[in-house]
Amino acid sequence: MDGNGRWAQARKERRTQGHLEGLKAAKRIVKAASDMGIRYLTLYVFSTENWKRTAEEVGFIMGLVKQYLRAELAFYRENHIRLRHAGDMAGLPPQIAGELTEVCNVTREWGGLQVILALNYGGRDEIIRAVNRAARAGIEPQTITEETIAAFLDNPDVPDPDLIIRSAGEFRISNFLLWEGAYAEYYVSPVLWPDWTEQELRLALEDYQKRERKFGGITR
Numbered sequence: 579m580d581g582n583g584r585w586a587q588a589r590k591e592r593r594t595q596g597h598l599e600g601l602k603a604a605k606r607i608v609k610a611a612s613d614m615g616i617r618y619l620t621l622y623v624f625s626t627e628n629w630k631r632t633a634e635e636v637g638f639i640m641g642l643v644k645q646y647l648r649a650e651l652a653f654y655r656e657n658h659i660r661l662r663h664a665g666d667m668a669g670l671p672p673q674i675a676g677e678l679t680e681v682c683n684v685t686r687e688w689g690g691l692q693v694i695l696a697l698n699y700g701g702r703d704e705i706i707r708a709v710n711r712a713a714r715a716g717i718e719p720q721t722i723t724e725e726t727i728a729a730f731l732d733n734p735d736v737p738d739p740d741l742i743i744r745s746a747g748e749f750r751i752s753n754f755l756l757w758e759g760a761y762a763e764y765y766v767s768p769v770l771w772p773d774w775t776e777q778e779l780r781l782a783l784e785d786y787q788k789r790e791r792k793f794g795g796i797t798r
């Protein structure tokens with residue numbers, strides 16, 4: 579979800595205003611994905627690198643997350659949406675971590691769209707934590723396979739993404755789902771995240787439907 583800052587800058591507003599509008603866009607896209615019957619949606623909310631931003635901006639984003647988690651519970655219930663987390667929980671402010679754990683627990687049994695909030699998330703960090711968990715579980719190094727690593731990732735039961743979408747026109751992975759995205763299709767939209775509507779999601783999915791996925795093989 580990129581482009582909040584540029585959206586605000588174009589309007590001579592503060593970056594925080596961009597994040598506020600970005601939150602509204604996230605709600606629109608979650609609702610649209612749920613209505614379309616999409617099973618899993620991972621939102622890259624805050625990366626392990628985003629701590630480099632000013633204390634004001636970091637504080638504002640964390641405040642939004644906390645507010646959103648709490649305020650949207652009725653919406654999740656209505657739409658059977660399950661919330662999950664990807665990222666390093668230990669590095670989050672205790673209040674956010676507590677709120678996140680609570681909402682994940684409350685929605686655990688809900689069978690609709692699963693929304694995975696990548697919060698304090700980095701692809702490299704996730705792989706490192708997976709390897710550490712495997713070591714602590716007593717896995718013998720010489721027995722490690724792809725399946726071993728995959729089993730120790732943050733959400734081992736969530737399938738690899740089919741499509742990774744980036745808003746605001748940047749052609750970068752930015753440390754997102756490095757392991758899981760190995761065979762994902764990528765889609766970059768020039769539209770800044772706060773301007774995203776259901777229509778942008780539809781365009782991305784239409785583009786995806788034209789792709790031919792080979793997973794390293796050849797087409798017959």
Ligand code: IPE
Binds near residue numbers: 582584623628
């Ligand atoms: C993405 O928008 C939002 C977060 C990282 C939380 P940016 O804040 O990166 O927006 P730009 O890139 O400055 O436009």
Ligand code: MG
Binds near residue numbers: 580581
């Ligand atoms: Mg950015």
